[in-house]
Amino acid sequence: MLEPFLSVVTTTYNSSRHIVEFLNEVQSVLTEIDCPSEIIVVDDGSQDTTVAICREQLKARPELTLIELSRNFGQEAATLEALRRARGQFIFLLDSDLEEPPHTLIEMLAVMREERPPVDVVFGIQARRSGTIYHTFLGSLFYKVVNRFSEVEIPQDVLPIRLMRRRYVDALLMHTERALALTGLFVLTGFEQKAIKVTKVYKGYSSYNLKKRLALLFRYLLIFSWKPAMAITILGFFSALIAVFFGIYAVAIEVFSEKTVPGWASLASLIVFFNGILLISVGTCAAYLAFIFQEVKGRPVTIVKSVSGRNGTLLEPSVPLVKAGRGCSRKNATTL
Secondary structure: OOOOOEEEEEEEOOOOOOHHHHHHHHHHHHOOOOOOEEEEEEEOOOOOOHHHHHHHHHOOOOOEEEEEEOOOOOHHHHHHHHHHHOOOOEEEEOOOOOOOOOOHHHHHHHHHHHOOOOOOEEEEEEOOOOOOHHHHHHHHHHHHHHHHHOOOOOOOOEEEEEEEEHHHHHHHOOOOOOOOOHHHHHHHOOOOEEEEEEOOOOOOOOOOOHHHHHHHHHHHHHHHOOHHHHHHHHHHHHHHHHHHHHHHHHHHHHHHOOOOOOOHHHHHHHHHHHHHHHHHHHHHHHHHHHHHHHHHHOOOOOOEEEEEEOOOOOOOOOOEEOOOOOOOOOOOOEEO
């Protein structure tokens, strides 16, 4: 088999409802492109029949490779594993949920072929943000906050779908951090990048609730910016300054007048307020330390359980049999 010139990579998690349709659409697009190609699917620990369906698809799709992770590591980690396995000179990344049409590859190839100067990445941004007002507002707010306070400028409404040259992917994989924020790494890697508008089909629900969105925002701010730590320092400085002025005021009232400083309620409120600021500061510093702890442990980002493809389904080793009423030994053990 010829070495693939184009690699299509994706991740799956409990995708049994649409994985066959996805593979059919991708294969239909690849028939329009005149070059050897491959499809790499990384299963991120699915609990449904996704793996069984993909293994069945291997029989009729010699271009398909299925990589099973030992457990669920998260979409970003699984995406990096898919990119590591890609062998083509051009790598097309997209989600398997069909919210972004695979046929976008044709348009991206045209842009990469015709753009001058040449570009290394063509990525998609939403032509029109779909979903409820609640989701569109939170999504817009996420990009504004991250771009305002972090060191990377993430394009507004960017999508995972993108076509990349080999040298860009090799550079992207040089990042070895365990605390992943892949959308930021796409930007941080650099090279010439071009955005095109892509119509995303909203599936009617989002797996990102408010809690997950806030956690994602906090993670991106800590990974790509030192500004939260600097904000704590500045806030602490002004808090101390206010306390000094208040102390001077209290002493002056006591020395130069017969009045006392009123306002036990306001004083209690200030104590509670600054204790809250202190807890927020400690929490932010602890989060930075947690990311450092995660990095220095050096745990693998993903663990691959099995790889199958091109030669049919993966064959597992036979399990030894034990004769009835006897223990397993070299003498009496047989195999399937």
